[in-house]
Amino acid sequence: MDSIGAGRSDATEILARVFAGADGGAAKLDTPIVGIFGNGAPETLIAASGATPVHVNFGRLDQAAPGAMDAVIEPFVDPEVRIFLNRFAGGAFDGFAGIVFVRDDAPALTAYQYALEWVRQGSARGATPPLFLLNTIHAATAPVRAFNRVQIEKLMDFLAGIGLPRIGDGELAQQARHASRRHKALAATSGSAEDAMMFRIAGRFLPMQRHAQLLEEAMDQTGPTDAGSGVRLGIVGSPLFSERAYTTFGKYGPIVCDLQPFGQVWPGDWEEAETVETMLELLAGDAFCHRISPPNRYRERVVEALVAARCELVLCQLAQTDDTFGWDIPELSRQLDDRGIGFVNLGFRDAQPDDAWLARAGKLIARAAEARS
Structure with missing residues (x-):
């Protein structure tokens, strides 16, 4: 855990340990x-x-x-x-x-x-x-x-x-309230790019109410943090949970819209539905799913979210095995350019990007950010 450690709040340290342990901590759940x-x-x-x-x-x-x-x-x-x-x-x-x-x-x-x-x-x-x-x-x-x-x-x-x-719907509604509390807590988190990523992903291994509680405590203990200066960044592409990659990206500005599959597209809005029918309706309408019909709705939803977040520069990164997102790159880049939003294709990378990829990514982002200044 390169970026998490001494000097952090108790809740943040717990989230860091959960993130590092992933599903390995499941045995401790009751x-x-x-x-x-x-x-x-x-x-x-x-x-x-x-x-x-x-x-x-x-x-x-x-x-x-x-x-x-x-x-x-x-x-x-x-x-x-x-x-x-x-x-x-x-x-x-x-x-x-x-x-x-x-x-x-x-x-x-x-x-x-x-x-x-x-x-x-x-x-x-x-x-x-x-x-x-x-x-x-x-x-x-x-x-x-x-x-x-x-x-x-x-x-x-x-x-x-x-x-x-x-x-039945009664039990679902009670759990949906925990999901809503978590959603609000995630929306209120602040801090470095790598911490924000860690805060969110840690919830994939915790009960919803416990995740929400830890997020709230972390924010109470650390207080609000300035998002920092630089260009407003968005992330798209393949699933990514590399702290080092987020540290590299965060050097050039705040990440205000993270739409890769391990980013803010999880948890989905259907988790807050209080009836099964509403849950199914929201799940079927999830435009962040590549299988949405019609298929162009996915790209439209991504552009909508990036524009709404007032992104200035969008970073695209792809896994070596990508066979899903790459097809959208040409049209996505064109649509963002039409809206005055920059687009940088950082290319293919390993699951945990190495030093060479990170250094090249940093140079590409710096060049694109400078061109917008």
Whole structure:
């Protein structure tokens, strides 16, 4: 944890430890644990059932040592998938009640297919948790509403099958209030770019109310922080949770709109819905999902958010295995240019960018920022 340490508030230090430990701290929770892989799961529904949703695709693995599944994983598979699969095969999630994979998320679908086949072929050792693929559609038609309702019913059946109670709108509404409190707390956070990223991602491994409480305490203990000077930055592209990358970006201005999948698109607004029907409506209309229909709605929503945040310069960064966001770059760049917003394509990078990539990124951002001054 390069940027977090001495001199920080107790709540911030707790958030830092949770962020660093990722799903490794799940064993300390006193509720059943349901793993989540990907954005787009109705986490309030899972939490209302009495479990804690914990994201499973942020773990670490010794890159030097071969994993149990390396021999069958294709080289083009995302690093987060490879790490998850090797940890899955090694028993890291055997204590989980189940794992939900979100079809909307390309790495999640790949992870589900590999994990399911690994279990089906009898290669798994120990008591691997039951697996579930959530496949919702993002459009506003009657057939889609009917299809999505079936998907949610199947999810509720899955949760009941692993020993959790079926819930109604009353239980969902209570959990939605925790989600609303968390949303307000996230909106009120301030500090460095890397701290803001850490604050948000730590919540993927905590009960919602605990996350909200820690965020509130961190802000109470540290007080408001000036966003700093420089150009107003936006981030788009592949999932990113590198502290060093955020430190590099933050040198050139405040990050006011973080739209990569590990940024502010999580948690989704459907988490604050107090009825299942409203939750389904909001989930189906999530325009930050690449599978939204019509497809151009995703790019339109990204531009809307960047403009609303008054971004001056947008940074695009891509994973080596990206096969999703890159298609949007030419048109996105053109639309931002039409609105007077700069766009810098920082190119492909490793899951944890190395010194060379960070140095090159810094030079590109500095050049673009200077051109706007």
